[in-house]
Amino acid sequence: MAYLKELVNKPISGEWGSDGEGIKVLRTTNFTNKGVLNFDNVVTRDISAKIIEQKKLQKGDLIIEKSGGSPTQPVGRVVYFDEEGDFVCNNFTSILRPKREKVFPKYLLHMLFANHKFGITKMFQNKTTGIINLQLTRYLEKSNIPLPSLETQKKIAQLLDEATSLRNKTQEILKEYETLAQSIFLDMFSDPVTNKFKFQKGTIRDLINEAKYGTSEKASDEGKYPYLRMNNLTYEGYMDYSNIKYVNIPDKDLHKYLVKKGDLLFNRTNSKELVGKTAIFDSADPMVIAGYLIRVRFNEKANPFFVRAYLNSKYGKLVLRNMCKSIVGMANINAQELQNILILHPPIELQNKFAEKITLIEQQKELVKQELKESENLLNCLLQKAFRGELV
Incomplete structure (x- = not known):
């Protein structure tokens, strides 16, 4: 075993510089949760040649996140630098340059990645004025690395x-x-804006038999029925049955809130980016939906797979984002507004x-x-x- 401070040179703090077209600067937005960098959106800044020479990244460097994080993602993510060209990192990060006579850089990357994944890094974070910071000096001094x-x-x-x-x-x-699924949708129905196949247009209301809210009963860890909440719908449009809670519903009210296979579920309240998550309930087990969800059942004019794909398309996401209204920090689309959404009405056989x-x-x-x-x-x-x- 060795302390981390024994395996790296003195950390090199990042720089932000000023607006300009000078050198490429890597930010925490370029971090992935896989230990590698994403170069899709690299900014350039003006930084003096002297500082660049002192702080330029070298192949095999590790970049550690010093500020950022969230309640579900602790600060301290680490990525590996292995790129051609001149880069520095910004002031929310630091460079950890491995002492190659003691530690192989890729090995150290995996060990620090494990530190973060298994919760060790979280012990070295603190929160000030809403920002989560990594106590880097203490992290270097106290972190033990198998060697x-x-x-x-x-x-x-x-x-x-x-x-x-x-x-x-x-x-x-x-x-x-x-x-592939998105491509099939476009091939069969075209972009809803151009509607090159000249399908009839109408509203979702024309296609459904009912749109019902879920119950406001409080979820718990025990109960007769599994309880679906907004976190059980993914942004991509699928059900996620992990982290299920439970609820008891009187038999006389059960029909109002019970979902059956093939029902479309719509997340009516969430952040603006996530409101309108739409998925098809695909389990044979009886489950109950919470009040933040809307249960939609269709008539003979619509297949729920088509409507789900429509609302989860880029066009559909944009429509939902533009129509939602904010209520106490949360965005909302109610059942009436959902039914009023304009939608293509292709033949049911094609759907x-x-x-x-x-x-x-x-x-x-x-x-x-x-x-x-x-x-x-x-x-x-x-x-x-x-x-x-x-x-x-």
């Missing part, structure tokens, strides 16, 4: 790189299936064909999700063993 030989470190890093790559590739396959294709894609996605779960478990197991010094 096998350099040769063993390289082998461990390679093994963890391979496990991470497997996990990432599986995630990419899921994204490709999602892109059904779309649903068949999407069902096949989702079946394949379920298989990939299982593979992703297994690759996540493998990576976590290897990280834990390496973190405990057992992966030798």
Whole structure:
């Protein structure tokens, strides 16, 4: 074991400079939660040549987040720098330059990534004026890192790189299936703005039998019925049955709040970015919905797969974001407003064909999700063993 401060040179603080087209500056917005950088939105700033020379990133450097974070994402994320060209990092971050005679950079990356993932970094954060900061000096002084030989470190890093790559590739396959589903929607129905197939237009109200709110009963850890809340709908338009609460409902009222397979659920209250999350309930188990959700049942003119895809399209998201109103910091779209949304009315036969294709894609996605779960478990197991010094 060795303290982190023994394995890195003195941290190099970041710089922000002034507006300009000088040097590329990496920010925490360029961090991912996978230990790598995202270069899609790199800013440029004017910084003096002297400071650039002192603080320029080198291949193999680690960049650690000093300020930021959230209640669900502790500050202290770390990423690996391995790019050509001149870059510095901003003042919310610091460069940790490994002492290569003691530690292999990629090995140290995985150890610090494990620190963050397993909650060690969280012990070194504090909150001032709404910003979460990392106590970097204390973190360096108190963090213990398992330190096998350099040769063993390289082998461990390679093994963890391979496990991470497997996990990432599986995630990419899921994204490709999602892109395929969006492409099929556009091929069959076109962009709703251009409506090149000249489908009739109307409102969602024309397509449904009912739109009902859920119950306001308080959720608990025990109860007769699983209780679906807004966090059980994903932004991408799918159900997430993790973190389920429970509720008791009198039998006489149950029909008002019970959902059945094929019902469309609409999240009517959330932040402006998340209001309008739309998913199809796909479980055979009886469940009850909370008051922040709307249960929609369709008539013979609509297939819920089509309406879900419509509302989850880029066009649909934009419509929902523009129409929602804020109530005490939360955005809201009520049942009447939902029913008044304009929507294409393609033939039901075409909607059904779309649903068949999407069902096949989702079946394949379920298989990939299982593979992703297994690759996540493998990576976590290897990280834990390496973190405990057992992966030798």
